[in-house]
Amino acid sequence: MKGTIVSFILLFILILSSGAKRVQGQDMDANNEIRTPRPKPQPRINGPLVYGCRPGNPFLYRIPCQGERPVHFSAKGLPQGLKLDASTGIISGITPKKGEYQIVIQGILFQISTSLI
Numbered sequence: 584m585k586g587t588i589v590s591f592i593l594l595f596i597l598i599l600s601s602g603a604k605r606v607q608g609q610d611m612d613a614n615n616e617i618r619t620p621r622p623k624p625q626p627r628i629n630g631p632l633v634y635g636c637r638p639g640n641p642f643l644y645r646i647p648c649q650g651e652r653p654v655h656f657s658a659k660g661l662p663q664g665l666k667l668d669a670s671t672g673i674i675s676g677i678t679p680k681k682g683e684y685q686i687v688i689q690g691i692l693f694q695i696s697t698s699l700i
Contacts, residue, residue, distance in 0.1 A: 626650040626690030636678045646672035648690045659687040 630647040642665060646656055656672040662684050665676040672690070 622649045624651040624692070626654045626692050628688055628690055630688075638678050638681050640678050642674065642676055642678045644674045646674070646688055646690070648672060650690070651692060653693050654690045655693055657689045657691070659689075660685055 626648050627650055628646060628648050634644065636642055648654055648656070653670070654672065656667060656669050658667045658674065661667060661674070662679040664679050665674055667674050
């Protein structure tokens with residue numbers, strides 16, 4: 584028992600003295616720079632490939648998408664009873680009958696340009 588406690592204490596001390604710093608769950612190097620790459624401006628949908636729900640119940644799903652806004656969303660193959668709000672990326676409605684539905688979701692970045700004459 585004493586050996587286990589001593590091993591635990593040594594492990595705890597090693598962890599504390601390792602010098603690794605963490606900020607909001609991200610590793611940092613010696614210069615305190617976050618090494619996670621910044622998101623790119625083009626839309627990238629990063630949600631699950633499979634999503635389950637119970638038939639006949641209310642359905643609400645927000646398409647997880649990174650990138651600059653505004654993004655226009657489209658979905659091909661949505662079953663009857665579900666609708667997509669193209670500006671927010673929210674699919675809502677009543678879940679259809681039991682089955683597998685293949686839906687293709689797309690996010691399109693609209694470049695808005697203005698000019699003064």
